[in-house]
Amino acid sequence: MRPPRDFFRDATFLxxxxxxxxxxxxxxxxGEGYQNxxxxxxxxxxxxxxxxxxxxxxxxxxxxxxxCMHCNDPACASVCPVGAFRKTAEGPVIYQQDLCIGCRFCMxxxxxxxxxxxxxxxxxxxxxxxxxxxxxxxxxxxACATACPTAITYGPRDEMLKEAEQRLARFRKDEAGGxxxxxxxxxxxxxxxxxQVTQRPLPEYTWQAxxxxxxIFVTVGSGxxxxxxxxxxxxxxxxxxxxQAAQTDKLKED
Amino acid sequence: MSVAENVVTxxxxxxxxxxxxxxxxxLGAVASLARxxxxxxxxxxxxxxxxxxxxxSFDVVTAVPLAAGAFTLGAIVHCFNIKKLEPLVRPAIVTxxxxxxxxxxxxxxxxxxxxxxxxxxxxxxxxxxxxxxxxCVMAYTTVLFLELLSPVxxxxxxxxxxxxxxWLEMPLVIAAAAISTLHQSxxxxxxxxxxDKLHNLWYNPMLPLLFWVSAICSGICIIILxxxxxxxxxxQPNEGELMQILAKILPWTLGSYLVLRFYSLLFLAQGPFFDxxxxxxxxxxxxxxxxxxxxxxxxxxxxxxxxRQRAYAAGLxxxxxxxNRFNVSMFGMMDPKKLYMPSLIETLVTVGIIAAxxxxxxxxxxxxxxxxxxxxxxxxxIPDPLFKTxxxxxx
Numbered sequence: 001m002r003p004p005r006d007f008f009r010d011a012t013f014l015x016x017x018x019x020x021x022x023x024x025x026x027x028x029x030x031g032e033g034y035q036n037x038x039x040x041x042x043x044x045x046x047x048x049x050x051x052x053x054x055x056x057x058x059x060x061x062x063x064x065x066x067x068c069m070h071c072n073d074p075a076c077a078s079v080c081p082v083g084a085f086r087k088t089a090e091g092p093v094i095y096q097q098d099l100c101i102g103c104r105f106c107m108x109x110x111x112x113x114x115x116x117x118x119x120x121x122x123x124x125x126x127x128x129x130x131x132x133x134x135x136x137x138x139x140x141x142x143a144c145a146t147a148c149p150t151a152i153t154y155g156p157r158d159e160m161l162k163e164a165e166q167r168l169a170r171f172r173k174d175e176a177g178g179x180x181x182x183x184x185x186x187x188x189x190x191x192x193x194x195x196q197v198t199q200r201p202l203p204e205y206t207w208q209a210x211x212x213x214x215x216i217f218v219t220v221g222s223g224x225x226x227x228x229x230x231x232x233x234x235x236x237x238x239x240x241x242x243x244q245a246a247q248t249d250k251l252k253e254d
Numbered sequence: 255m256s257v258a259e260n261v262v263t264x265x266x267x268x269x270x271x272x273x274x275x276x277x278x279x280x281l282g283a284v285a286s287l288a289r290x291x292x293x294x295x296x297x298x299x300x301x302x303x304x305x306x307x308x309x310x311s312f313d314v315v316t317a318v319p320l321a322a323g324a325f326t327l328g329a330i331v332h333c334f335n336i337k338k339l340e341p342l343v344r345p346a347i348v349t350x351x352x353x354x355x356x357x358x359x360x361x362x363x364x365x366x367x368x369x370x371x372x373x374x375x376x377x378x379x380x381x382x383x384x385x386x387x388x389x390c391v392m393a394y395t396t397v398l399f400l401e402l403l404s405p406v407x408x409x410x411x412x413x414x415x416x417x418x419x420x421w422l423e424m425p426l427v428i429a430a431a432a433i434s435t436l437h438q439s440x441x442x443x444x445x446x447x448x449x450d451k452l453h454n455l456w457y458n459p460m461l462p463l464l465f466w467v468s469a470i471c472s473g474i475c476i477i478i479l480x481x482x483x484x485x486x487x488x489x490q491p492n493e494g495e496l497m498q499i500l501a502k503i504l505p506w507t508l509g510s511y512l513v514l515r516f517y518s519l520l521f522l523a524q525g526p527f528f529d530x531x532x533x534x535x536x537x538x539x540x541x542x543x544x545x546x547x548x549x550x551x552x553x554x555x556x557x558x559x560x561x562r563q564r565a566y567a568a569g570l571x572x573x574x575x576x577x578n579r580f581n582v583s584m585f586g587m588m589d590p591k592k593l594y595m596p597s598l599i600e601t602l603v604t605v606g607i608i609a610a611x612x613x614x615x616x617x618x619x620x621x622x623x624x625x626x627x628x629x630x631x632x633x634x635x636i637p638d639p640l641f642k643t644x645x646x647x648x649x
Contacts (some may be wrong), residue, residue, distance in 0.1 A: 028418050032621045039302075043535070050505050069394075076617060078379075078381045080379055080382055080384075081388055082377040083377050083382075099373055100366070100367060101374070102366020102368075102370075103368070103384055104306060104366070105383075106452075108447065109448070113302070113303075116302050117302060118366075119295025121366075122290055123292060123294040123367050175490055202447055203381060205447055208385065208459065209443040209462045210380075211444060213386060216432075216439075217432050217433075219433075219436045221428055224333045228333040228335065228428070231333070232335065235335065
């Protein structure tokens with residue numbers, strides 16, 4: 001479908017959860033302000049979740065930043081009937097609200113449950129993290145990455161991968177075919193409350209069926225046309241034969 | 255009497271049942287108005303966990319296969335040339351047209367920005383199943399509308415359009431079957447993206463094919479039910495003999511569906527399958543009562559030849575189909591900790607849409623020749639040379 005491109009130079013978040021202190025600066029500067037809502041919503045594009053666990057009899061905290069993963073091959077962009085989502089050349093996946101018709105297929109498709117809806121409005125739109133595209137386009141880092149004192153590094157994907165491998169921790173990078181957000185964690189990801197997500201790009205799941213569409217259309221159309229032509233021809237031949245028979249009968253009578 | 259008075263006296267003469275349907279339609283219309291005034295969040299039980307609810311599950315995903323009778327029968331009658339079944343075609347087309355128009359209504363209510371529906375035509379995303387379905391629904395509704403024009407042209411004696419429509423008949427039938435194949439199956443493709451969300455009993459890569467085959471089964475069964483009902487309640491002739499022919503096709507389509515269903519479940523899907531008791535019950539009801547039982551029934555000659563038993567068996571298939579679509583689009587996607595129930599307004603709108611379908615069908619049957627259609631008796635000739643007809647109309 002789309003021309004394949006490599007994602008090595010895509011701007012990527014490297015989020016080192018081992019270094020996160022849970023200060024919520026990212027949440028604050030992402031437009032959230034002083035509120036600390038219980039879940040992501042149309043107003044909350046990123047959120048720090050935390051896990052309370054004990055290790056060697058000691059209480060420990062683990063933090064985890066929930067945000068749009070800016071997939072390399074985004075499911076939201078593949079299912080949107082009007083193409084309102086776009087993976088930009090810079091890296092962020094953006095949402096063009098002027099195109100959106102509000103069908104909510106993106107919310108069904110996203111494996112991370114990121115797009116949220118303006119349920120309170122009569123004519124609602126979708127809301128999600130923009131990866132601060134307006135800043136990134138101007139060469140700046142996103143607000144959350146700028147605000148973070150410890151954990152978030154932002155830069156080209158290949159450099160971030162190298163950096164992550166150097167830090168050698170539990171490393172999550174290939175979810176849903178690769179994302180522009182990489183996590184490093186001390187704990188296993190399922191214990192942090194990460195959902196298990198397939199490593200295959202999600203658009204492939206629908207594309208394996210959808211790519212057959214033109215072929216099926218032509219096959220069914222021409223197949224049925226051929227069948228009906230044959231069947232109607234049989235009819236016509238029979239009628240002609242009958243007419244001929246009738247004519248010869250008439251001739252004989254004469 | 256003025257036109258309005260005429261209409262009022264006409265409506266006063268309708269049966270109580272029709273008036274009740276009208277009440278339901280009005281209630282549905284009021285409820286849908288509330289959706290636009292107060293927004294989706296307040297009027298529906300949809301939220302970020304359940305972005306799609308009853309309106310998508312019934313009004314779109316279920317209503318589309320229920321309206322599959324038109325294309326199935328069209329292909330059987332015209333392509334496979336079983337002309338005997340011709341009398342069933344027009345009611346099927348009316349049902350199909352109503353079905354698809356109401357699908358469009360349901361979809362527009364569900365969209366957040368219905369005034370931008372036309373964006374689909376301009377901002378293409380061929381990678382999106384929704385784009386494909388939307389284009390197909392638009393195209394197919396147009397095709398059905400053209401097919402529906404025949405009885406209208408007959409009623410008003412528009413000879414020229416009758417000729418044009420008859421010439422278009424075959425291309426339209428073939429287009430209808432091809433377009434339907436595409437979007438009936440693509441409705442299944444919708445849920446292929448819900449990896450790890452849709453339960454294993456229903457998620458498998460053959461979902462599109464299964465949706466298409468089951469749509470054909472339900473299309474035929476809807477025709478059987480409709481013909482039985484219009485014989486029983488609308489005083490139409492009994493088409494039992496024709497329905498027997500249709501019933502003979504059903505064991506084949508149901509059989510292939512079951513083979514595909516079990517093949518995909520055993521070899522393509524990944525377990526665990528029976529980890530949630532309610533879903534297991536739902537699955538057993540769907541496949542056992544909705545598909546296996548009617549398959550066995552339709553295999554028996556005595557059932558196919560008995561009007562009542564045949565209708566019951568067809569009803570079972572419809573039950574199975576509806577449950578299957580709900581299982582895929584709603585029950586199988588549910589989070590057991592946080593359930594979804596449609597709100598009163600969602601329910602009223604859907605009930606209103608079903609009522610509107612029945613109401614419009616009865617009304618169209620009342621005023622247009624859809625049951626009395628016998629192609630051999632229709633006068634396709636143009637009575638005068640063209641210019642004379644035109645001249646007469648002006649004078």
